[in-house]
Amino acid sequence: MGDRRIPFLKMNGLGNDFVVWDARTEPVRLSPEQVRAIGERENGIGFDQMITVEPSRSGADAFMRIHNCDGSEVDACGNATRCIGRLLIEESGLASAAIDTNAGLLIAMKTSEPRRITVDMGVPRFAWDEIPLAEEFHDTRAIELQIGPIDKPILHTPSCVNMGNPHAIFWVKDIEAYDLSRIGPLLENHPIFPQKANISLAHVISDTEIEVKVWERGVGLTRACGTAACAVAVAAARDRRTGRKVTVHLPGGPLELEWREDNGHVMMTGDTEIEYEGLLDLDTLSFEKTAPGDKPMLEVVK
Numbered sequence: 001m002g003d004r005r006i007p008f009l010k011m012n013g014l015g016n017d018f019v020v021w022d023a024r025t026e027p028v029r030l031s032p033e034q035v036r037a038i039g040e041r042e043n044g045i046g047f048d049q050m051i052t053v054e055p056s057r058s059g060a061d062a063f064m065r066i067h068n069c070d071g072s073e074v075d076a077c078g079n080a081t082r083c084i085g086r087l088l089i090e091e092s093g094l095a096s097a098a099i100d101t102n103a104g105l106l107i108a109m110k111t112s113e114p115r116r117i118t119v120d121m122g123v124p125r126f127a128w129d130e131i132p133l134a135e136e137f138h139d140t141r142a143i144e145l146q147i148g149p150i151d152k153p154i155l156h157t158p159s160c161v162n163m164g165n166p167h168a169i170f171w172v173k174d175i176e177a178y179d180l181s182r183i184g185p186l187l188e189n190h191p192i193f194p195q196k197a198n199i200s201l202a203h204v205i206s207d208t209e210i211e212v213k214v215w216e217r218g219v220g221l222t223r224a225c226g227t228a229a230c231a232v233a234v235a236a237a238r239d240r241r242t243g244r245k246v247t248v249h250l251p252g253g254p255l256e257l258e259w260r261e262d263n264g265h266v267m268m269t270g271d272t273e274i275e276y277e278g279l280l281d282l283d284t285l286s287f288e289k290t291a292p293g294d295k296p297m298l299e300v301v302k
C-alpha cells in the first residue's frame, strides 16, 4: 500500500451501510469519481453513503458530511446519524452528542443498549417549496403523480415530506406487488421533484405499525432509510392512518418513531453496527480490513 492510507470504519444502521472517515484532525477530500469508485460493491469497499466526520463550526461535537454512492452530497441521513452519534457518545462517555449537518443540528442520545441510539431528527416540513416540488405542480389539490396508464394508475397521489431531504411516500396494500427497482428511478427523477426524491412504498399494518420499502435518491434500493422512516411516520400520523408512535418495519429491521406532540420533533430509535475497521490506500483505492467490528449480537434463545 502507498503512504496515503486513511483509516475508516465500515458501519451500518439496519443494513443501510456506510464508510466513515474521521476528518476532525486531517481533512479528507475526495472527488465524486473517487466517492463512486470507493462505493463500488465489486471493486471498492462498497457503501450506500460515505460519511465524513469534520470539526463543527457551530459548537456541536462534530459536523457530519454525507455523500450518496452516486457521488452526490446530501444534507440528511438518519441511519448514519445514529451511527455517528454512537461513536461520539462512546468517545465522550456522555449520554448524548450534538451533530451538525447541512440540514441543521441533530441530537443523538444513548439508550439502555450500547448499540441502540435515539436521534432527535428535528421537525418535518410539508410546504411544496420545502419538499421541494416544481412550481407548476404546487397548486394541484393532490399531487396526481401517476405511473402507468391514466385509467389504471400503478401509483398515484404521494404524501411528500422533507426531513432535511425530499421524500415521496406511496400508500399501498401490498408492497411486493410493485417492482420498486423499475418504478423507483422513474419517480426519483420525475420533473415534479427539482431536487429528485427518495421514494417509499408504505403499507399501514395497524395504528402502530407500518411496513416500508425504499428506493433512495442517489443510491437505489437500500435495506433501510432513516429519514424515510421519519417521513412515513409523520405522513401517516398527519393523515390519521396511524397514531404518532409507530414501529416502521424496513427490510433491514425495525425503527421506533415518535412524532412528538409537544415540540413537533421526530424521535427515531434503532440499532447500529460496526462491521470492521479498515485502511484505504488513496492512490490505488485498494483497502484492507485491520480489525473486526462488533461482536455478533447474542442470538436471543427462543
Ligand SMILES: N[C@H](CCC[C@H](N)C(=O)O)C(=O)O
Binding pocket: 016, 048, 049, 068, 074, 075, 076, 077, 078, 079, 080, 165, 166, 198, 216, 217, 218, 219, 224, 225, 226, 227, 228
Ligand atoms: N439517499 C438520501 C440520503 C441518505 C438517507 C438514508 N440513508 C437515511 O438513513 O436517511 C438522499 O439522497 O436524500
